[in-house]
Amino acid sequence: MWITIIKKHLMRSCISTMSVLTLLGCGGSGDAPSVTPITSTEEPAIPSPSAEEADQPLESSPFTSFQASSSITVSADGPNSGLSAYKIIENAFAEGAIEAPDMYPTDHVDVLHILEDTDEIVGPHFIFLAHRDRDFNKGVESDRQRNEIKTYDKSAEPLKGYQGETMQFSWKFKVSGELELSKKFSHFFQLKAKNFNEDNSNGNDDQPMITLSGVDKDSTGNELQIRYSSGFNPDGTSTSDIYLIKTDWSSITDEWLEIKVQATFAEEGAFYMQISRIRDDALLVDISEPNIDMWRGVSSEDFVRPKWGIYRSLADADSLRPEEEQIRFADFNVAKDAVAE
Template sequence: MIKKHLVHLCLSAVCASALWGCGGSGDSPDDQSVTSPFNSFDSVSSVTLSADGPKAGLSAYDLIENVFAAGSIEAPDMYPTDHTEAVHIVKDSDNMVGPHFVFLAHKVLDFNKGVESDRQRNQIKTYDKSPTALKGYQGETMQFSWKFKISNELELSKKFSHFFQLKAKNFSQDNSKGFNADGTSTSDIYLIKADWSSITDEWLNITVQATFAEEGAFYMQISRMQDNAILVDINEPVMDMWRGVSSEDFVRPKWGIYRSLADGDSLRSEEEQVRFADFVVEKGTAAD
């Protein structure tokens, strides 16, 4: 499931069939009549994070922090009170995408940034210390693209399992803009639901385009690399994508594994692996 909060890519095993456009105006993958908004995006800056060979070059952590800034990794082994015995982001390579990053999760051993709680986290992010080109300020349009592969053996929490998020950084801590006019949370709106098996065991290309404004926009397309088949196509030309109250506030992306442990019986005890490659963050302009 992909839901609005700003936006979380929350993939849930409870979706037994594809329900395209549930809670939003996402198009069916068979409907190719709408011109893609991605084609009208004019990039003015671009930042890329890619892995090098698994046995050469810098460590995965050094590669990530060299681009996103020191402190951009929220892996369990980065916190002295967490699972420090294992490196949680490593490098690998295959014949489809070449060098890439592998994010690891351990049901029993991993905590949430050093705190044992009802959830666990292994994520990378851009944040206030990251370069300006990696943060979305009010009125800006950005594209985020990456490659993604996940095994069908990975067990998902029935509460939440997040692999990508757009998160609002509000320095005033005013969360009033996180609610609809009737008082319900904006997180109650699901943009699309899809069959879990349609995206597993395949390398995927994912592109997100967002305009960060009160009347902003959000577009997302997920396609299978092997045959370019479009599996998810979300088109939201008018959508509240801003919670800021000052010029310092911004929206930032996060990637990795962030999942609930509240229903731990639904999760496997084996190590889980999620693969990412070729993160690209761009700022630019889009046609009205």
């Protein structure tokens, strides 16, 4: 059994008392998600520790100490029923949040690239498709192709991470062991800055801060990589990625995974990521970076947003399969922590 656990130390817990709002992001019309207050103020019962437990040091997890002020979930409703995958996603993330090849008239328009399916493990879920020889990059034929969804400037405010805020992102993910990876990059998740000017003084927004990637390595085989980028230098030159983890890609294939991310968007920010196998709850990856630069903005309008899907290089297209590739996602969730008063 393969298990990789990276543990460093956990950030301090900071919980503020305030009302919690839940934003429901799927189903219904194309209007913005409704807001439903949760009015319960009842404190949960905390059991007394045993004598043995009392002697052990307490370890606070940022995932459990997080107290959501808003939460938006995007879930499939099943094939051939309810709303289309595109409508579900845009109802939550806003129209224009989908960067699928069929959304661009100069791209691969004869096939829908986000479908719905269901199974006995996670139920209804989304399938993202990739076609080596047909898909472009947002309508432009280049050395890369993408089929992604994102939050962006037209999305609801709770979906954007502003300076000083802490957010959680979670989803379920499954990729086939038959998927061929590029020797350059195949990204499945990104945290990207969105800046409203071209000022490079704080890293700019060209390079994603965090990526979950798979890479074909000649010497070691396929790798799962979690990459971190500090962004551009002030002179506009790019910086090299830092690898928070590099490990065996095949250990996560052909299994449904649950992935959780928590990030504090600040110059002295924090980043945490856990990847668990749903079948047996095995914790495969546990990244803890409690003091890391997670802010690229230079104004109060700038923010950080997530992207999911498949974004891969075609520079080594001959190493990729010509067959259609399928990447499965379920239950995207974006939550924002309560702000201390």
